[in-house]
Amino acid sequence: MHIDLRDLSLFALIAETKSLTRAAERNHLSLPAVSARVKDLESEAGVRLLYRTPRGVALTPAGQSLLRHTRTILSEVEHMKSELQRFGEGVQGSIRVFANTTAVTEFMPEVLATFLAAHPKVDVDLQERPTAEIIRGVLDGMTDLGITSGPINADGLEVHTFSTDRLVLAITPGHPLEAEEKVRFSQVVDYDYIGLHEGSTLQRFVEQLMQNARRRLHIRVQVSNFESVCRMIEAGVGVGIVPESAALRHRQTMKIVIKPLDEDWAVRERHVLARRGDSLTSYTQALIDSIMDHPGHSESRRDRRTDRS
Numbered sequence: 460m461h462i463d464l465r466d467l468s469l470f471a472l473i474a475e476t477k478s479l480t481r482a483a484e485r486n487h488l489s490l491p492a493v494s495a496r497v498k499d500l501e502s503e504a505g506v507r508l509l510y511r512t513p514r515g516v517a518l519t520p521a522g523q524s525l526l527r528h529t530r531t532i533l534s535e536v537e538h539m540k541s542e543l544q545r546f547g548e549g550v551q552g553s554i555r556v557f558a559n560t561t562a563v564t565e566f567m568p569e570v571l572a573t574f575l576a577a578h579p580k581v582d583v584d585l586q587e588r589p590t591a592e593i594i595r596g597v598l599d600g601m602t603d604l605g606i607t608s609g610p611i612n613a614d615g616l617e618v619h620t621f622s623t624d625r626l627v628l629a630i631t632p633g634h635p636l637e638a639e640e641k642v643r644f645s646q647v648v649d650y651d652y653i654g655l656h657e658g659s660t661l662q663r664f665v666e667q668l669m670q671n672a673r674r675r676l677h678i679r680v681q682v683s684n685f686e687s688v689c690r691m692i693e694a695g696v697g698v699g700i701v702p703e704s705a706a707l708r709h710r711q712t713m714k715i716v717i718k719p720l721d722e723d724w725a726v727r728e729r730h731v732l733a734r735r736g737d738s739l740t741s742y743t744q745a746l747i748d749s750i751m752d753h754p755g756h757s758e759s760r761r762d763r764r765t766d767r768s
Contacts, residue, residue, distance in 0.1 A: 464536065466500050467529045469493065470508070474526050478515040538584070551580040552742045557588040557596045558606035559660035561624060561702045562729070564684055566753060567606070574749045581742045589660050597732045603743055605732035606750070609664075609724075619731040621751045625703040626661075626725045628718045629688070631695045641721035644668060651679040651697035653688045665700060668724070689713050 473482040473493075483493040501508050508522035518526060558567060563585060571583055588596065593605040594613050608624040628642050636642055636650075648669070654676075655662040662681075669676055679697045682688055685705035692699050693713040706717045719725070731747050733739060739747075 462500065462503055464532075466496055467532060469496060470500060470522075471526065471529050471533060473497070473509070473516060474518055474522070476515075477517065552578075552740060553582045553584065554604065554740075554743050554746055555584040555586070555602045556604045556606065556746075557586050557593040557602040559590060559593065559608060560587060560655060561608060561661065561705075562606040563587045565702055565704050567750075570746075570749050570753050574746055578742055578745065583746070587658075587660070589658065589663050594732065597734050600734065603733070603739075604747065606729070607732060608660075608727040608729050611730055611732070615735050617733045617735045617737075619733070619747060619751060620728050621731060621753075622729045624727045624729050626700050626720055626727070627703045627706050628698060628720055629692050629701050629706050629709075629715045630698045630718060631692055632714055632716055634698070634716065636698070636718060637716050639718060642718045643721050645672065645674070647698060647700070648672070648674045648676050650677075652676040653691045653697045653699040654678040654681045655685075655688065656681055656683050661700070661702075685709070689715055 469482060469486060469488075472485060473479060476482050476485070479493050479497070480490055483490045486493070497509060504521065504525065506521040507519050508525060510517045510519060556567075567585060571585065575581070575583065586602075590607050590609070593602070593607050594611070594616070596602040597605040598613065598615055611618055628636070628647060630636055634650075636646060639646070652665075654665065665676070680691055682691060685701050686709060688699040688701055689706070689709040690713065691697060692715050700720070703717070706715065709715065710717060731750055733743075733747070
């Protein structure tokens with residue numbers, strides 16, 4: 460199958476505008492030319508991609524599948540162009556990292572500040588992703604490194620375990636749970652909950668806990684980061700599960716109470732993932748070392764490397 464990138468760009472535009480005419484106008488093409496290219500694309504794919512309707516066009520199931528792949532391909536092409544441009548400007552290397560919410564917000568800013576200062580000609584593309592996408596991205600070569608928390612069950616990964624991630628419950632002073640020494644998740648579901656945005660690794664983890672417990676949390680508000688979660692808790696809007704490091708930091712400036720969670724899943728090991736057998740560049744290995752040696756990990760660091768093969 461031969462599919463031109465220009466045809467994919469045109470197809471994405473058609474899907475966005477839901478109109479061959481508007482796509483033609485925005486691409487400075489004639490309507491017959493656009494129709495011909497769509498027919499060629501359908502011929503190459505061997506399936507119908509669009510339904511023609513009185514109001515424009517709609518994607519067939521095959522068209523929806525093609526659109527998902529198209530967006531991924533075009534995004535990668537733009538990333539490639541940007542990266543090559545940076546190489547032309549003198550950059551010597553680039554590292555892509557898929558990481559969970561805690562890594563992106565809690566310790567990677569400090570790690571990258573130190574690393575990038577020591578490697579001024581290396582760029583880092585840090586993206587927040589759910590755990591499943593992080594693992595798949597490393598295995599498929601979509602990312603150079605992954606950062607996750609919790610058990611890792613996947614063949615073909617080299618796993619560097621560097622610290623422990625503890626989840627705690629943050630509540631407002633005077634909350635009914637303040638008298639408890641430790642709190643079970645079954646007690647948390649009785650109160651309004653402050654959640655993270657959809658797609659957050661921690662939010663997906665909490666939603667899975669709800670499914671396993673066959674209970675529903677009343678998510679009162681969803682916010683974008685741990686600071687906002689703690690501010691909502693301080694204001695008495697609800698309770699929230701956050702990493703201990705975030706809770707301890709925000710407790711210095713906010714009136715919140717931290718309660719340990721009496722759950723096995725509350726203590727999770729943090730890992731840096733690389734694809735087993737890959738020959739890492741010197742600067743990629745240097746980034747792994749920077750994560751492993753970050754001062755905030757010194758107390759809970761587990762100096763080991765495990766091949767999952």
